[in-house]
Amino acid sequence: MITAQIVVSGALMGLVYALVAYGFQLTYATSKSINFGQGELVMLSAFFSLTLLDWGVPYWLMVPGGLLFGVLLGLFVERAAVRLALEQKSEGWILLTIIVGLLGFSAAENIWGRDDRPFPTPISSDALHIFGVSITPVEISVAIGVFALMGLIELFKRKTLLGKAFEAVSADREAAELMGISATRTVMLSYGLSGLVAAMAGILVSPITTVGPTMASALILKAFSVAVVAGLDSGFGVVIVGIFLGSLESLTSFYIGSGWREAPGLILLILALAARPNGVFGKAGIRKV
Amino acid sequence: MMYMLKVENLYAGYGSSEVLTGVSLEVAQGRVVALIGANGAGKTTTMRAISGMLKPRRGRVLLDGEPVQGKDASRIAGLGLAHAPEGRRVFGPLSVEDNLLLGAYGRLPLFWGYRGRAARDLDKIYVLFPVLHERRLQSAGTLSGGEQQMLAIGRALMAGPKVMLLDEPSMGLAPVIVQEVFATIRNLKAAGITLLLVEQFARSALEVADYAYVMERGRIVAEGVPDELYRDERVLAAYLG
Secondary structure (H helix, E strand, C coil): HHHHHHHHHHHHHHHHHHHHHHHHHHHHHHCCCCCCCCCCCCHHHHHHHHHHHCCCCCHHHHHHHHHHHHHHHHHHHHHHHHHHHHHCCCCCCHHHHHHHHHHHHHHHHHHHHCCEEEECCCCCCCCCEEEEEEHHHHHHHHHHHHHHHHHHHHHHHHHHHHHHHHHHHCHHHHHHHHCCCHHHHHHHHHHHHHHHHHHEEEEEEEEHHHHHCCCCCCHHHHHHHHHHHHHHCCCCCCHHHHHHHHHHHHHHHHHHHHHHHHHHHHHHHHHHHHHCCCCHHHEEEEEEC | EEEEEEEEEEEEEEECCCEEEEEEEECCCCCCCEEEEECCHHHHHHHEEEHHHCCEEEEEEEECCCCCCCEEEEHHHHHHEEEEECCCCCEEEEEEHHHHHHHCCHHCCCCCHHHHHHHHHHHHHHHCEEEEEHHCCCEEEHCCCCHHHHHHHHHHHHHHCCCCEEECCCCCCHHHHHHHHHHHHHHHCCCCCEEEEEECCCCHHHHHHCCCEEEEECCCEEECCCCHHHHHHHHHHHHHC
């Protein structure tokens, strides 16, 4: 029974990895670029949301506020770090998004300090017992939030014309432009959505992990592993891999020792890279031809 | 004469290489104009420079009298130019119907109700290409080459364009299918579509065209109605042999 308990709580963290990994997929689809500062977006959105709560904004109004802040951050990253590099067809976005992330980190330390702070939530932390596994409503809210947001974005992509245009740009950017679809604006949209996803991850995970400048540094590495292992093409593969990695981690932590917690993610990443000699993005690149 | 598309002294190229060195041509409303010439003469580059896939270095492109050179391809498309590019370039993962809907992207609502607004135009395309109706829910990548070409043409028609550019529609297709493609082009002509056509099968292109230009090494070297070109010894020897 203890194993089931460990798997469940690990899987929940895994869903958060999956959500952040999904953010990588969104921008990779439209622009073949990803935001290496995505973790800082998670952290900054969490801090901003906490500040809204400090100001007395009710929790359920804070959520859209925090999400909007994430969208704006995503758009900022696109404008400040990605667009220039893409226009010059360079890989400069790698360094530039890392730099924007570092700036975000410094800003957070200066504005909110270095300490971890608790993140209040009206959702109860009293454990419920379901089939002998104890789970808190806060944890359930993480699962609901992850699936709801990913489901909504997938619905948007499949059911609206704008979403289909998003898919068209992902499939063939040049041909999409010939349909009158602005690729530049579609890339902006994808960065806005990835910011939204990051903010959601921050709001969902903060009540469990607390908020601090370093809260997302481990998260981002594992989200990256999930995205690489699952593939950077869009889809729910990240959910499966995320749950798998999260469970593996908490099992490792319990049975081998918490010092080994990070090991499964790194090993998974190395194995994925070894299995793809064309590099991290190789598979998608080949499929495109 | 009302020119829907007018290209004046167009220069364009890739990197340091100049491909087009002063191309001028005109397409009158409701006419089919063919652009013929050997491989590497610059036909596709001309099409790309007109539609904005490639930014021209000099010269002007007038779409219904309005200069569009230097604008983004998506802007030019929105102004009424539909380019069915070389290689068809359908959106493989999307369904046939989604491909067609995206052809009308510029004039449909972005969130809801776009299907209803496009229904009549979709029906017209399905009458023209019944095979697309049969396969409307299939992903475009699963179509045969000929069907993909029909889709590329249908997608361009969905925009209700002022001018359509059709680049090498017969490329890589079996002879029987090539016949079908030319039958389609004759249908477009009968429907009054203004068309600039690039074709490797110069003879077939001249049969359907009202007027034609011959390209060589990045410039226009001959032009005229098809009968005139058939009488031009030089053109005859080089392209219609």
